Amino acid sequence: MKVNGSAAVYRFVVKPNTANDPRSLGxxxxxxxxxxxxITQIRCHDLYFVRGGLDEPEAEKLAAQLLHDPxxxxxxxxxxxxxLTDHNLNQKEHPATRTIEVALRPGVTDPVAEQIVRAAHLLGISSLESACxxxxxxxxxxxxxxxxxHLAAKRLLSNSVIQTYALGEITPSFSTAAQSxxxxxxxxxxxxxxxxxLAVSSLRRAALNLAEMHAIQDYCERENRDLTDIEFEMLAQTWSEHCVHKTFKSQVSxxxxxxxxxxFPTHYSHLFNQTIRAAxxxxxxxxxxxxxxxxxGIVEFDGTNELSFKVETHNHPSAIEPFGGANTGIGGVIRDVIGVSAKPIASTDILCFGPADLPLTELPEGVLHPRRIASGVxxxxxxxxNKMGIPTVNGAIWYDPGYVANPLVFCGSVGLAPKGSNPHATTPGDHIIVLGGRTGRDGLRGATFSSMTMDAQTGEVSGASVQIGAPVxxxxxxxxxxxxxxxxxYNSITDCGAGGLSSAVGEMASECGGDVQLKKVLLKYPGLAPWEIWLSEAQERMVxxxxxxxxxxxxxxxxxYEVEMTDIGNFTGSGRMRVFHGATLVxxxxxxxxxxxxxxxxxxxxxxxxRFETGQTIxxxxxxxxDFQNTLLKLLSHPxxxxxxxxxxxxxxxxxxGTVVKPLCGLHHDGPSDGSVIKPLASMTNHAFVLSNGLNPEYGKIDPYQMTWLTIDEAFRNAVACGADPSRIAILDNFCWGDPTRPEIMGDLVQSAQACLGAAVHYEAPFISGKDSFNN
Structure with missing residues (x-):
């Protein structure tokens, strides 16, 4: 069926068949x-829009077999x-009932829509062109x-970073071709x-300081030319705090x-090497x-297999788009484990939020309410x-007013691989192969965005840094x-991290060189500039x-397996990274x-x-x-x-x-475990491993050195309580810190890093990996 000579557009409205719908009540x-x-009642319905040469029987087939559960x-x-006109629905309804519809902004990845198109074609409805x-x-x-x-829509029902809304019916926004x-x-x-x-650094949101900008300026003088935007953006990504960890690699007085x-030492020539790596x-x-x-990080497991473990933070993305930030946070660490050729077998998360009962009047400008952030994360x-089929077996949640504007979202993944199965020797002549998701504008400048301090305008200017994951x-x-x-x-592998192809290919070619043709890169939609194609991150993409x-x-x-594969160039022996866009060397x-x-x-x-304070003595x-009973109940009800x-x-x-000891234990399986025990099915032995954690932010307000000792001690004790061999415990450090240019903040970091050295050596527990996040 055609409408006005164009493809037909159908809207499917999916409703729960009960008034006690948990999502609506939430x-x-x-x-x-x-x-x-x-507001006395909210009913939430799903909307699906499809466009193409569908007739009514095909639309009914789509509804019956794909879009709802009868x-x-x-x-x-x-x-x-x-x-559509925005008020069609409201004109039909009683004045005491109003309608708000929400949809994704153009250009934001819609993984459900992508799967609708794919599934429709499998059902034989090949005339379906697009969906949203x-x-x-x-x-x-x-x-x-x-x-x-409008207040409800902005504060509760939509997120302006990735969504738009209408009072009444919303006009669907299908992916359309942009001008090349x-x-x-x-x-x-x-x-x-x-x-x-510094103005250039700020304008391009590069998060580079004056010394770094001078170094790039000097390079331009030596090369006797100006940089292109794609070259400057690659330098900003490669030199970002997120990618190169320059605070921990710094000299400290x-x-x-x-x-x-x-x-404490009075000088560090390289903070990380003299503390955590030294341990x-x-x-x-x-x-x-x-x-x-x-x-x-990789450790030996059972003689034939090895375990890998990585934990990262996704704080800034989760603050401005909680679902997408945490979604791609988990996706990112799963990708890290895949990047050492391991199969992901377990996940963990530690989450820090502001108070869930924070009055709306106390919410800072440009900040989502902590309750909304928590539910989205x-x-x-x-x-x-869940969609990846990876068990989430360990974690923690902490509430404090300090996390209102800047939540902390730690995501971790454990992988298993046959021993010695991770090749990492890129050879000149090898083809640069991209597997998985396509490139779009979502995910741009994720590395530099994660390296900056957030403010009230962060969501507006950094919206493109947030992605929506596609676990399928x-x-x-x-x-x-x-x-x-x-x-x-393959001879080597890495993930398209916060810098997209720039970070992945750049790292793999760092010892040899590489030539890339951007015209071969598969795009979600046309119209991307060369630097956008090169820099855009994608969770579901490996090189x-x-x-x-x-x-x-x-x-x-x-x-x-219906995975897209693209050959975009070759590794060379030139010692240079070269990228072409068509015939132009960019x-x-x-x-x-x-x-x-x-x-x-x-x-x-x-x-x-x-910073000890004298408390009240009772x-x-x-x-x-x-009194004791009331005090106990108050304590037990504390978040x-x-x-x-x-x-x-x-x-x-x-x-x-493989989950032997689960996150909840006890007679009724409702008490928290000290950790979880996993016995991977792929291992033919009786070996298992324990996953535990430690967190103590309250003590950090008093003494960062002792906080770090106590946190490592807690994680260690939790592991031993679950049966771990104390001589075979490895640890990961994950720092979420403030502005390191403030001497008192840097002093706290020095204390914590020094405690990492002391505690790890005391327990004979090596650090194998870690991550840092500053400007929180």
């Missing part, structure tokens, strides 16, 4: 927590005439003014003064309070296979892990890569170095400068005495039994003590069948 509870008490849902089908999704909220109450509805954008802009640094250099009797070297455990050199982790795509990618690994089809003789076998695997950088030209940073640290003799079972039950911790 939205109502959230509305009341935000003091939107005029046991629990009802579905309506509407043939639309576009454009949305939500309909039917709101009932008294005094539902437009102002109240081949322009490469020059970045003129030669001749600029200090103010001019330390001043100490004279009244503080504790002893691993001193412990010198022969069962550590790789520490700090690859995407994840938990949903994002659940969505990715990554699942197929894992299957292909495990088979390719076992067949020896491997493949000898020519193995291309045919790899292609057959990709076809079998990037030509010397590898030595790109990877080793960054100036070492210098910081000043001030170590203060522990005599036990003055307390009655009733940091109360049960986290509701969250844990959202996660699948049984999938893959």
């Amino acid at each position: 939205y109502l509870a959230d509305a009341h927590s935000l003091s939107l008490n005029q 046991v629990t849902q009802l579905i309506e089908i509407d043939l639309l005439e576009l454009p 999704t949305g939500l309909r909220f039917i709101i009932s109450g008294d005094g539902l003014t437009d102002d109240l509805l 954008h081949d322009l490469v802009e020059p970045i003129v640094l030669r001749g600029l003064d200090d103010a001019g250099l 330390v001043k100490r309070d004279k009244s503080d009797s504790r002893s 691993t070297k001193q412990v010198n455990a022969d069962w550590v296979i790789s520490a700090f050199t690859e995407n994840a 938990v949903a994002g982790i659940q969505d990715y892990g 795509v990554e699942k197929g990618l894992v299957d292909v890569l495990m088979l390719a690994r076992d067949s020896g089809l 491997i170095a493949v000898p020519k003789k193995n291309l045919e076998a790899l292609s057959a695997l990709c076809i079998q 990037l030509d950088l010397d590898n030595e400068f790109l990877h080793h030209g960054i100036p070492q940073r210098h910081y000043s640290a001030r170590i203060n005495k522990p 005599s036990i003799d003055d307390q009655t039994n009733s 940091n003590i109360a049960s986290k079972e509701r969250t844990i039950r959202d996660y699948d911790h049984e999938v893959q069948g």
